[in-house]
Amino acid sequence: xxxERTAGVELPIEAVRPVRPGRWLGAAVALLFLVWLAYTIIVxxxxxxxxxxxxxxxxxxxGGLWVTIQLTVxxxxxxxxxxxxxxxxxxxxxxxxRGTSALYTWFFRGTPLLVQLIFWFNIGLVFxxxxxxxPFGGPKLIEWQANAVIxxxxxxxxxxxxxxxxxxxxxxxxxxxxxxPGQREAAESLGMSHRQVLRRVVLPxxxxxxxxxxxxxxxSMLKTTSMVSVIAGAELLTVAQRIYLxxxxxxxxxxxxxxxxxxxxxxxxxxxxxxxxxxxxxHVRLSSRVxxxxxxxxxxxxxxxKAPLSPEEPS
Amino acid sequence: MSTPDQPMVRIRSVxxxxxxxxxxxxxxxxxxxxxxxxxxxxxxxxxxxxxxCVNRLESIDSxxxxxxxxxxxxxxxxxxxxxxRPHELSRQRRGIGMVFQRFHLFPHRTAIENVMEGPVTVLxxxxxxxxxxxxxxxxxxGLADRGHHYPAQLSGGQQQRVAIAxxxxxxxxxxxxxxxxxxxxxxxxxxxxxxxxxxxxTGMTMMVVTHEMNFAREVGDQLVFMDDGVIVExxxxxxxxxxxxxxxxxxxxxxxx
Numbered sequence: 001x002x003x004e005r006t007a008g009v010e011l012p013i014e015a016v017r018p019v020r021p022g023r024w025l026g027a028a029v030a031l032l033f034l035v036w037l038a039y040t041i042i043v044x045x046x047x048x049x050x051x052x053x054x055x056x057x058x059x060x061x062x063g064g065l066w067v068t069i070q071l072t073v074x075x076x077x078x079x080x081x082x083x084x085x086x087x088x089x090x091x092x093x094x095x096x097x098r099g100t101s102a103l104y105t106w107f108f109r110g111t112p113l114l115v116q117l118i119f120w121f122n123i124g125l126v127f128x129x130x131x132x133x134x135p136f137g138g139p140k141l142i143e144w145q146a147n148a149v150i151x152x153x154x155x156x157x158x159x160x161x162x163x164x165x166x167x168x169x170x171x172x173x174x175x176x177x178x179x180x181p182g183q184r185e186a187a188e189s190l191g192m193s194h195r196q197v198l199r200r201v202v203l204p205x206x207x208x209x210x211x212x213x214x215x216x217x218x219x220s221m222l223k224t225t226s227m228v229s230v231i232a233g234a235e236l237l238t239v240a241q242r243i244y245l246x247x248x249x250x251x252x253x254x255x256x257x258x259x260x261x262x263x264x265x266x267x268x269x270x271x272x273x274x275x276x277x278x279x280x281x282x283h284v285r286l287s288s289r290v291x292x293x294x295x296x297x298x299x300x301x302x303x304x305x306k307a308p309l310s311p312e313e314p315s
Numbered sequence: 316m317s318t319p320d321q322p323m324v325r326i327r328s329v330x331x332x333x334x335x336x337x338x339x340x341x342x343x344x345x346x347x348x349x350x351x352x353x354x355x356x357x358x359x360x361x362x363x364x365x366x367x368c369v370n371r372l373e374s375i376d377s378x379x380x381x382x383x384x385x386x387x388x389x390x391x392x393x394x395x396x397x398x399x400r401p402h403e404l405s406r407q408r409r410g411i412g413m414v415f416q417r418f419h420l421f422p423h424r425t426a427i428e429n430v431m432e433g434p435v436t437v438l439x440x441x442x443x444x445x446x447x448x449x450x451x452x453x454x455x456x457g458l459a460d461r462g463h464h465y466p467a468q469l470s471g472g473q474q475q476r477v478a479i480a481x482x483x484x485x486x487x488x489x490x491x492x493x494x495x496x497x498x499x500x501x502x503x504x505x506x507x508x509x510x511x512x513x514x515x516x517t518g519m520t521m522m523v524v525t526h527e528m529n530f531a532r533e534v535g536d537q538l539v540f541m542d543d544g545v546i547v548e549x550x551x552x553x554x555x556x557x558x559x560x561x562x563x564x565x566x567x568x569x570x571x572x
Binding site for chain 1: 370372401402405406408409411412413415417419420421422423432433436437478481482485
């Protein structure tokens, strides 16, 4: 047909796709590799699949799983609180607070977590007793023996939480700094105090930046808790190790532990997705779909994205 | 309260420098209660800085600023100035509304929540009462049906009107406008100016940094032209704009009109 005759006529596109042999070849190689990998694992008699299945829901394993979850949630919660505190200190005008915060992150990010865990577990060697009273050698009101207070669990919690706080401090600080300074000025000109500005205006917006890396930290923490096995923390890996020291099923027990770690991290990833959506509130990506559904503007007014400065893209 | 012989804003010999750059070189200005003072001038003339000094978003290096008869930022005791504590400063700012060039609405709150934020957080107003009052204010700026929208879902003009309502929710005795229409597309400027015109008609004392000469001519009681950190010319806007005495103002008007 010539262009002159096609006006007003439907012109469907039924083009033949180009042949792309490379795509098929790549897919075939990858598929072959996966089938081979699955085959060698499934038929491998050294893996003892029956043992793996038998121990997957073993009472001791589930107990260890529960400790892993507790350690992760508690140390992340305490770590987040410490991180917010350290970040706020770091952004204050008080040089002593800034220095204290910097010292904290410097020390705990600068020494290996493994060393910190062993250190906390053996803190009784340095401080045999803990007491509440007047410092610098004054009278004491209450006193505890370190060996009684520092169980593997408390040592693990101390080590993980304090170490995590040092990393969270950087994440929170970046989040706070990402908030447009104009937000602070707008809040201050309403007469808000520093604390109100932080709590009502700055932190809720910083959360949008803080949440994704915090989710990563949480997922990472699920696995980092396995380091606690060096001080026999009774979490998942410790339990798995205890079992294989008895029945010599080393690989099977490690597979059992790995399956549970995968389950936990998968659940956490899904949770992360929903939490991130929650904190996207107000930061609607102005896709055409959203514009149509949420912003029925009269036609004489232009769409929000046309405003020279939208709050999403401060220039 | 301010009385006829005591202006709402009294600025005396105010100097301000950023590092080695002196941006305000001795400013004297009175804003009588109920009047609209428009401050115009080229960018870098110090007009925005002056406005920000009035509610103490910027500190000043010398001089005095009184708002509503109260010295801003300091308390005078035993013949000495004592810098105010943060919460005393916050109390002073409550009575002064500020509207920004780039709106600075809280993006994580809807329009009505933005307007409620000040009364609820600062004044301790109950949420129900603050919501009623916020709805009235949104109505007043012509956005009664936009309360549940987030700022990102509003046009620039609508955002700025919400920002004005947010400031008014604190029942200020003085409103500061820092180039309120400069970030808007041309067709959105008028809707914001209309709200400001209505506000001026209610007798609100306003200091407006602007490039809108028509607004200054029609609404302003006083026009102040600043250049290079000093007030070059001031007076009745109609007279000043019709017959500028200084060459610098003539040149400036030639550029903006």
